[in-house]
Amino acid sequence: MNSLRSWVRQLQRICSEGGSHLRHSASVRSIQRVKALQKLTHKPTIPTPIVIIATSIVLTGALGRQFYNQPRLSVGKNATDTITAPSNAAILDKEATEEKRNAARNISVPMFMLDMVASDQARQAVQAKLAKGVTLRQQIGKFPYIETEILSASTQFYLRRAEEWEWKAIVDATQDRNADSIDKLADPLQRQAAIELMRYRNQTSFDGLSGLTNRIAEARQKYAATIALTQSPYDSTLFEISDPAWQKMQVEVMKVADRMLAQGISPGVAQSQLETAIALHFQDTIPPETKAIATKILLAALKPNLIKDEEQTRLRAEKAAQEVEPVRIEVRRGEVIVKHGQVISARDFMVLDHFGLSRRETSWIALFGFGGLISGAVTLFWLLEQRYHPKGVRNRDYWLVGLISLSTPLMVIINAPSTNLPAIGFLMGTFYGSVLALTGVGLLTVMLPIGMGLSLMQWVPSATAGLIVAALAARVRSREELAFLGLGVGITQGLLYLLLGAMSGVVWYSLLGRAILEALLGLAWSIVAIGISPYIEHLFDVVTTLRLVELANPNRALLKRLAAETPGTFQHTLFVANLAEAAARELGCNVELTRAGTLYHDIGKMHDPLGFIENQMGGANKHDEIDDPWLSAAIIKKHVAEGIVMARRARLPKAVQAFIPEHQGTMTIAYFYHQAQQRAKADPSITVDEADFRYDGPAPQSRETGIVMLADSCEAALRSLKDATPEDALNMINKILAARWKDGQLDESGLTRSQMSTIAQVFVQVWQQSNHQRIVYPKGK
Secondary structure, eight states, X not given: OHHHHHHHHHHHHHHHHHHHHHHHHHHHHHHHHHHHHHHHHOOOSSOHHHHHHHHHHHHHHHHOGGGGGEESSOTTSBOSSOEEOSSOEEEEOHHHHHHHHHHHHHHSOOOEEEOHHHHHHHHHHHHHHHHHHHHHHHHHOOSOSSOTTTSOHHHHHHHHHSOHHHHHHHHHHHHOSOTHHHHTOOSHHHHHHHHHHHXXXXXXXXXXXXXXXXXXXXXXXXXXXXXXXXXXXXXXXGGGSOHHHHHHHHHHHHHHHHHHHHHOOOTTOOHHHHXXXXXXHHTTTSOGGGHHHHHHHHHHHOOOOEEEOHHHHHHHHHHHHHTSOOOEEEEOTTOEEEOTTOBOOHHHHHHHHHTTOSOEEOOHHHHHHHHHHHHHHHHHHHHHHHHHOTTOOOHHHHHHHHHHHHHHHHHHHTTOSSOSHHHHHHHHHHHHOHHHHHHHHHHHHHXXXXXXXXXXXXHHHHHHHHHHHHHHGGGOOSHHHHHHHHHHHHHHHHHHHHHHHHHTTOOGGGSHHHHHXXXXXXXXXXXXXXXXXXXXXXXXXXXXXHHHHHHTOTTSHHHHHHHHHOHHHHHXXXXXXXXXXXXXXXXXXXXXXXXXXXXXXXXXXXXXXGGSGGGSTTSOOHHHHHOOHHHHHHHHHHHHHHHHHHHHHTTOOHHHHTHHHHTTTTOBOHHHHHHHHHHHHHOTTOOOOGGGGBOOOOOOOSHHHXXXXXXXXXXXXXXXXXXXXXXXXXXXXXXXXXXHHHTTTTTTTOOOHHHHHXXXXXXXXXXXXXXXXXXXXXXXX
């Protein structure tokens, strides 16, 4: 019996040694991962002042281009001696030539072309007004409305438009048998009308006169009603035109309208000028009584139908500019350029520089001053980096920022048509956030004109576009938003170039071609930044929001494998992701990084799916068959090492890989540790080392990995709750969180004790949302 016990103990010792060997091999990669993460989060080994000085020297050398070739004899300085021309020369005065050419562009007459849409609209307006006149004439009735044998046409015109009191006086006079009553009418037209009515009464009777006055009254009513509806360009004279005259006027009005529209009406033409032109066209072509109305119709309907032909105007302006003869300064050999002590003018400097007599050399004082300015800028960038990235950035990030910054002076040196500040704003914004991006682009914007002598037109449009994209790039979440941002950058750059050119006195349409080019360059830099961003991300292991969104796509190969091979783990992962994402959003952490890291934190379980209870689907527990807590613990721990191997093969960013070991930290595998302790109690010869049952770590190094550790710890407990109240769930979560805090797992994560209660409340809210009640449907019969 004793020999049997001894044999069993030897077998347990062999299994224990085998388990230790397995644990050791499974932990090798985890230890390597710990060292890699320590290296990842380690600060630069070179002292910060040395890094700042070295960076400042490099940037000063790249950006201080104009200080390397500074003339000692420049404009405004006194000549140290008398200098004569060594040979004959005709020196091109570029500035004077360009000024004359710009003046030629500005005074160039713009070219116009017909706007057929405006012409058609004007023609339709003329036709509509003529049609309105026809309607009004039809509404007032035919003329003459009484036979001219009874009343003359002039009398009928007068009676129709006479005032009511005038008409009443005429009727009263004709009703009076005394002829003296007519003589009392003062107005000749009124008296003539009364005479003609009196004559008709004498020829017929009072009843006949009454019928005539009724017809006149009816005509007056129509006239009054129609006049009330008459609007400009018409007035009462419309109804005094005979039908033949009206017909002729309509025809001539349309002819004149077509003729004037074909000739073109310039924008801004004075109304008086247009009226004069219309009058000339109507001369001797229409009845005199219709000229006033015809003129009003055309003045009301005709509108400018000439629009500027931008292309022809630009070509004409450019042709005028090119026809300007270059301004040259003629210098003869031996001619004195500048005398001793004389103040050097712009012309003098041009001649001196042409002959190489301006004594160019490196301006060390200016270069050192510029270097001091660069040092201040680099220090400011470092301070902001420390403020907004408390744990610091990696050495490779410093290299990347430096290389990106050096690309700008390179673009200037190779005479690129525009600086690449929009691309820098996009890259730094997506890589390091808005604050550092704005700082980097802003500092380059200040240094470029100082160190490289760029003009406003060369750097302001692209610098402004770069600052805008730096502020917005970090918020981009989709390719569609990227497209809109790039389009906005292009439009901004083009409009600013146009505005600056117009402010400098250049006619805006002569700048249109270059402004369009600037807009296309701004768009092009955005496209370049978008295109090279994935390569930079992989080369420097930079994590961007867009990359994290892509990694969180469940159709990624690794996540599809996780769902297919370990469905239980995948469901566990999704719930942990919901918990962690909600907590990260509440605490202001990187939500995209938290979600992506959570989705990959347990991929190592694919090495042995049945070794984890969530994938056993109610079947036999593999660890019951193993019956060795040391071996089981090694299998559980191995999912971290295997997960890191899988993540590296999938080329996941190191920031995402960090979630795999850090979500377990150095926690104890409590279940199997407890089993081992029970066996040690039963058999004193068995020694239990707690390190065998602890994960290799490291503990969470960021708030995001710390949140995932807490969510992973609480997920199983929350799923186990069935009829618990939110208060019960909150108490249980608080205990789990307190245990992790007490165990020191969160010491390096950046999470505070006060944030534990916030995280617990968020976890309970998510649990309530996923554990909502359903209506109980009645069972069918």
